[in-house]
Amino acid sequence: MIKEKILIVDDKIENLISLERLLSDFKVDFVRAESGEEALKQTLHEDFAMAILDVQMPGMDGxxxxxxxxxxxxxxLLPVIFVSAIHQSDLHIIKGIESGAVDFIPKPIIPEILQGKVKVFLDLYRQRKELNTLLNYLETKNEELIIEKTKAEDATRAKSLFLANMSHEIRSPMNGILGLSQLLRKADLAEEHKDMLQVICTSGENLLQIINDILDYSKIEAGQIEIEEIEFDLKKLVDTIYHLLNFKTQEKNIEFIVDIEDNIPISLIGDSFRLNQILMNLVNNAIKFTHKGSVKLSIKCLEKNNEYVSLFFSIKDTGIGISKEAQTKLFKEFTQTDSSTTRKYGGTGLGLAISKNLTNLMGGKISLESTPDIGSEFMFELKFAYKEKETEMLNNENVEIPKQLSIxxxxxxxxxxxxxILTLRHMGLQCDVAKNGLEAFEMHKENHYQVILMDMQxxxxxxxxxxxxxRHFESENPDLAKTFIIALTANAFVEDKQNCIDAGMNDFISKPFKEEALKKILSQVSKSIA
Structure with a gap:
């Protein structure tokens, strides 16, 4: 261990020896100087905890x-204590303090006084040294953290860019597969071909669900999920889930029961998309692991006041159940109860993790009760603001879209x-096509379209x-009606939607899209320009 050093300065060697003996208990190294000049030289080469300096010395005094x-x-800032035989008046003490000394001790020295003062300044020096060491350590760690933070941010940006590009590249061909499959469903086909088409559609939707799971988990991990507050009809949302999943229960010959209490308000305000995602994940899981009996979706009203309603959601099945040990890892990412489950039932192992995270983001908490070979029940509570009466907004899909709408x-x-083109044609609408953004701009300048479906990339x-x-062209021509621009894009991140809105777009649909989603927006547009 390196000892602290004290500089002692006196022109008489016996005084230096006396000081060392008086302070021998402090376990420090003493550095002697017999003149002021020698003391200054020592301070150039050594670091001292303090100095004890005689006043009267030949040549340069103290x-x-x-x-x-x-x-x-x-x-x-080196602490210096003067020792001197000059003590006839306070004048020398005042001069010593004014010159920058921390104390003035007259000779002959009283040992206890000197030892007490040296102890104080040694303690201060040690504390300051420890503090500097700590500060240097923290500064080093802070620099390391900044470097690691920068690396993490760069990695997150690279990951987000990769996911955005992959999402776009995968969703674009999926839009072709699912879009044309959905249109073919409405054609007059032989039963054999309908069965084949059903396989294509189901496989495509399953693949899209896997893509969405991976993308959603990545967005949750990066904190990019935003919970919206939009008015929606809970009963219509559940009815859609029932019609989408009932065919699966029919195929497995199990019962799909929906029970919604009558006292639940018609119009809720919240994120219907995320609620739909949670329910779809949980009901899908229940159907997947149930081979006989039933799957029941229940929604009850726990509390209702003038501002909000608290709802209890339950998805109960008579499936294979889950052991206590398996329940501990059930909501972890990329995890299923065991490898045999993955082989037998498939899936990414992300659905429950996403449901848990989304429930937490919406202010709720998901829980589970399960017994092997008897069944499982997933439960969560959520609060929603509400309106007692269904508003006109919920019926926009009933507005007729004029056939002459220019698109x-x-x-x-x-x-x-x-x-x-085929989706719009099926809706009785015609459109023009631009192969890039510049062509779209030039065509709109000439034709003044009422609606533009705009790809991002x-x-x-x-x-x-x-x-x-x-939008700049429209601002320069205020007499022209503003076109309604809908992002129709394979980019599906929150910032993509925000970038579109910031640029002046009115709405956003991600690919692959369904005819109903586009129809709903066009119905709203038709109503606004009627």
Missing amino acids: YETLDFMRQRKKTK LVAEDNPINQKVA MPVLDGINATEKI
Whole structure:
């Protein structure tokens, strides 16, 4: 262990020896100097905890020595105690303190006084040294944390960019597969072909669910999920889930029961998309692991006041059940109860983790009760603001879309062009097509479309820049009616939607899209321009 050093300065060697003996209990190293000049030289080479300095010395006296010390950065704050036989008046003590000494002790020295004062300044030096060491450590750690934070942010950005690109590249062909499959469903086909088409549609939707699970988990992990507050009809949402999943229960010959209490308000305000996602995940899971009996979705009203309603959701099945040990890891990412479950039933192991995270984000908490070979019940509570009466907004899909609605599809992918054209044609609507953003801008300048379906990623000019050019053109021509721009894109991140809105788009649909989603938005547009 390195000892602290004390500089002792006196022109008489016997005084230096006396000081060392008086302070021998402190276990420090003493450095002697027999003149002011020698003391200054020692301070150039050594670091001292303090100095004890005689006043009367030949050549440079103690006052002058201290004055030079205070002019140097290294010794500017060094604690110095004067010792001197000059004590006839307070004048010398005052001069010593004014020159920068921390104390003045007259000779002959009283040992207890000197020892007490040295102990104080040694303790202060040690504490300051420990503090500096700690500060240096914290500074080093802080620099390391900044480096690690920068690396983590770079990794997150790279991951988000990779996921965004992968999402776009996967969703674009999925839009072609599912879009055309959905249109074929409405065609007059032989039963054999309908069965084949059903397999294509089911497989495509299962693949899309896996893509959505991975993307949603990544968005949750990156904190990119935003919970919306939008008015919706709970009973319609549940009815849609029932119709989407009932065919699965029919195939397995099990019963699908829905029980919603009558006292639940018609119109709730919250994130219907995320609630639908939670319920779809939980009901899908229940159906997957149930081979006989039933799956029951129950919704009860726990509390209702003038501001909000608290709802209890239960998904109960008579399936294979889950052991206590398996329940402990059930909500972990990429995890199923055991490897045989994955082999037999498939899945990413993300559905329950996503449901748990979304429930937490919406202010609720998910729980589970299960017994092997008897069944499971997943439960959660959520609060929603509400309206007593169904508003007009919930019926927009009933508004008739005028056949003469002028529509431009801005899309560079030929397959996605065909999907959009055929979907609109099935709705009784016609459209023009632009192969890139610049072409879309030029065509709109000439034709003044009422609606533009705008892809985000296009050559020459992307959808964001094309929208900004269109809005700038409209601002320069205020007599023209503003076109309604809908992002129809395979980009599915929160920031993608926000970028579209910030650029001036009115709405956002991610690919692959369903005809009903587009129809609903076009119904709203038709009502606003009627």
